[in-house]
Each structure stands twice: as structure tokens, then as C-alpha cells.
Amino acid sequence: MLRSRIPILISLDHIRPKDPRLSLGVASIISHLSHNKIEYNAHSYNIAQEVQVYPLARNILDTIWSQYNDSKYDLMFGGFVWNEPFLKTILRELKYYDYPGRIVIAGPQVSYVEKGELEKYYPEGDVFIRGYAEQAVLELAEGKDNILGVHLANTPDKGFHTSTKLSDLSSPFLDGTLEPQHFMRWETTRGCPYSCSFCQHRDPSPSSPANKSWTKIQHSQRDRIQSEIEWFVDNNVHDLAVLDPTFNTLNGNMVLDFLERARFSGKISLQCRPERITEAFLDQVESLSKTTGAEVVLEFGVQTLDPEELLHIERVRNANTYKLAEKVLHKLALVNQRRIKHEVSLIFGLPLQTVESFQQTILKLQETTDGSLVAFPLMLLRGTPLYYQKKKFGLIEGTDIAHPLIDRIQKFIPHVVTSPSMSYIDWNTMANIAVSLQDQTEPKEESGIHA
Numbered sequence: 001m002l003r004s005r006i007p008i009l010i011s012l013d014h015i016r017p018k019d020p021r022l023s024l025g026v027a028s029i030i031s032h033l034s035h036n037k038i039e040y041n042a043h044s045y046n047i048a049q050e051v052q053v054y055p056l057a058r059n060i061l062d063t064i065w066s067q068y069n070d071s072k073y074d075l076m077f078g079g080f081v082w083n084e085p086f087l088k089t090i091l092r093e094l095k096y097y098d099y100p101g102r103i104v105i106a107g108p109q110v111s112y113v114e115k116g117e118l119e120k121y122y123p124e125g126d127v128f129i130r131g132y133a134e135q136a137v138l139e140l141a142e143g144k145d146n147i148l149g150v151h152l153a154n155t156p157d158k159g160f161h162t163s164t165k166l167s168d169l170s171s172p173f174l175d176g177t178l179e180p181q182h183f184m185r186w187e188t189t190r191g192c193p194y195s196c197s198f199c200q201h202r203d204p205s206p207s208s209p210a211n212k213s214w215t216k217i218q219h220s221q222r223d224r225i226q227s228e229i230e231w232f233v234d235n236n237v238h239d240l241a242v243l244d245p246t247f248n249t250l251n252g253n254m255v256l257d258f259l260e261r262a263r264f265s266g267k268i269s270l271q272c273r274p275e276r277i278t279e280a281f282l283d284q285v286e287s288l289s290k291t292t293g294a295e296v297v298l299e300f301g302v303q304t305l306d307p308e309e310l311l312h313i314e315r316v317r318n319a320n321t322y323k324l325a326e327k328v329l330h331k332l333a334l335v336n337q338r339r340i341k342h343e344v345s346l347i348f349g350l351p352l353q354t355v356e357s358f359q360q361t362i363l364k365l366q367e368t369t370d371g372s373l374v375a376f377p378l379m380l381l382r383g384t385p386l387y388y389q390k391k392k393f394g395l396i397e398g399t400d401i402a403h404p405l406i407d408r409i410q411k412f413i414p415h416v417v418t419s420p421s422m423s424y425i426d427w428n429t430m431a432n433i434a435v436s437l438q439d440q441t442e443p444k445e446e447s448g449i450h451a
Helices: 024-035 054-067 084-096 134-141 222-234 252-261 279-292 307-312 321-337 355-368 404-409 424-439
Strands: 006-013 041-046 073-078 102-106 127-129 150-152 183-186 239-242 267-272 295-303 342-348 372-377 396-398 415-418
Touching: 006 024, 006 054, 006 134, 024 041, 024 134, 041 054, 054 084, 073 084, 073 134, 084 102, 102 134, 127 134, 134 150, 183 222, 222 252, 252 267, 252 279, 279 295, 279 321, 295 321, 307 321, 321 342, 321 355, 342 355, 342 424, 355 372, 355 424, 372 415, 372 424, 415 424
Parallel strands: 006 041, 006 073, 073 102, 102 127, 183 239, 239 267, 267 295, 295 342, 342 372
Antiparallel strands: 127 150, 396 415
């Protein structure tokens, strides 16, 4: 047995004005600790409005040194692409001055790193958690060893992910961890059956050592889903962003039926895989809207319609990308014919993409649907296949980008700005197109489109 320690959760989140002050991921960890009567403390910081890294990092470090300068604590950080500069600044000082407790790092920036590479990215870390962190945080606090998904620095790295199951967790809504407000984020499933090479929602490849509890799609218990919907209705939550990466691939129809039965009448945004849209799913969407007056928004992450680009981002396995593009347009036409509100997102800066192919995708979509259309620059997220293939495809990243689009999305994040098929001038042309598209619709602030 390892020594039990007190977890101190320090979250560096990108919180938009209408978001809850506590992210759903952190709230789920807190709920699990509270349910198991584990002592903890938590501090949440918002980096969204920060223009410089050091002032906020200094504030966090001062809190750590004044309140948690003791070996009995585990400082726990979540690594995300948007907080990397802040996290690295904090970690460097903690390591330099020999922080006496343990430094624990989790989050997507850790979860998708290949076996044996974690210490290269975070030499300051003592403990790393791959995968959903609730159960691992609990077991670390209890002093257990050989925890699935936990890697101790400078020991053999098995590359496994955690065994946390969504169906085993308590609800941060129902237990009071999250307070009700007009807008909230919600999940009914975790995981994605697809393997797009740019996305951190993808599960590890079959050749990875990941355990089965990580690779399969997890779903919340039916009773919990129903109870949470009733909680939303009873507490006047009128705007829900569902975080399920592909809502319509597992239990979407069932959840929509539960929402209708509970008379949910607010707005709900659902990330959907366009080629998996069915008439039955659209019937259920229409039934919810007509019965309760709910505003259902379907979010489609199309990314591109160019067959060669689709192939290089692994949009489908063992399928014809020409037929996939045709099917996507056909399904979007069905949604449009029913006048169901929907939004389509694209990515620019993809391998082989040109200004012309980007414009062709936009033209095809505008000819097919009246839905909102937005576009975002490609980010190479750590651990994704495209991240490791950037040299192969000649993808060059930049952070010092003088363009209004970057101000609208996220500072501090590297974006692909040049490639063999795209000059920096081309990138700016596509960014200008993206700005013009966003000017025609509301700012995208709900769940972020991944499907």
C-alpha cells in the first residue's frame, strides 16, 4: 500500500460567460470523492479572459505554497490543449523548488500520449492518469498501488487506461455538487465508435495496450438519465449542451423519449454523426419539439467533403469516401427538409486541403442545407494520429497568429498554418472565409462539434 494523501484538485478551465463555474469533469470527480467520504479540496480557475500566462500562474502558485506546502497532499492537474502554457509554468516552479507533495497530471494531454513518453512532456510529474480519472483519483487518495491507468514517473509504463465506468458514478447534479443554472453541460455517454485521426475523442487503436473498459462506449444508467432530466426540468435549466461525441449512435432515441416524457421545453444541443442519421431519430426529434416546444439543435461535425481529405483524416474505416460524402449530403438534406435546426462545422488546414477544396465543400453544403455553417482551423491534439503524422504531411503549426478568428476561438493554442497544399496566405484566406461564415450565425458556444 502507498501512503494515503489528500487530493487537491486544481482545474485550469476555459469557462465561457454562460458556463457553470465548475466544469462537468471536475464536478464528477468531486462527486465521486464525496460519495466515498474522501477528504479533498478544489480550486477552479478560468483562463478564458487571460491575456498573459504568468499573472494567473503566480496567483495559483501562491495559493499552493501558502496552503498545501506539505507531503500529505496530491496536487492534481488536468492537462488540456488550452491550458498547456499555464500548466507548464506552474509545474516548472513546483519542481524547481522541490514541492514536497506529489504532482499528479491527468486529462487529454496525458491520456492519449503513447507508452513511455509521458515524462518527456511532463518531467515535473510524479503520477500520471490515463483515461477518465474519477476512480483513479479515489484509489490514489486511499493509498492503493497498482492502480489501473495510473503510471508512476520513472517506472515501466504499461500504457493502460483507467477502469472508471460512467454507469458506476454518482451524479454531480443530483448530489448537489453542481448548482442549477440556465445553461448546463450534460453527458449520457462517453467514448466514440469512430477513429478520426484529428480527434481526442477517438479510442486508442486496437494495437494499443488499452483495456476494454476504456475502448468501448460507456453509457449512463437509465435511472440516472431520467432523474437528471427531471432535475433539469424541476430546476428550470433551459439550455443543455450534451457532450456525447456522437449522440445518435447509441441511446439517442431513448434519451429524447425521456426528455419528452419529462416535458423538457428548453434548448438542447446534440452532437450527431451525419451519416448515421435515421428517419426514426428525426421523428423523435420532431416529436420532442412538437410535444414540449423544446428547441433541438443538431450539431454535425462534417469537417470536409473532399474524398481525399476524408481518407487522410481517417473519417471512416474500410469505406468509400466518395460515397461517404454523398451520404452526408443526403442526410443533411433530410434534416433540412424537416426544418430541424442544425449547425455544420468544418476544419481548414487539413492534409491535402486547398482554398479551392475548402470552398467546394462550403458550396456543396450551402446548396444542400440552410443550417448554420462554421469553420475552425486544424489543431494537432497530442496523442492523435495526425499529431504524430505532422512531419509526414508537412503540417506546420503557429501560435503567434494575427487574425481576428484566433481571438474568437482560443489564444495560446497552436494551429496548423502551412502545409504543402496551403501557404500562410492561403490559411489567411480560409480564416477570412471562416470569419464571414461566423458573422452569418450566432457564436458557437455550446458543446463544440466533434461528430
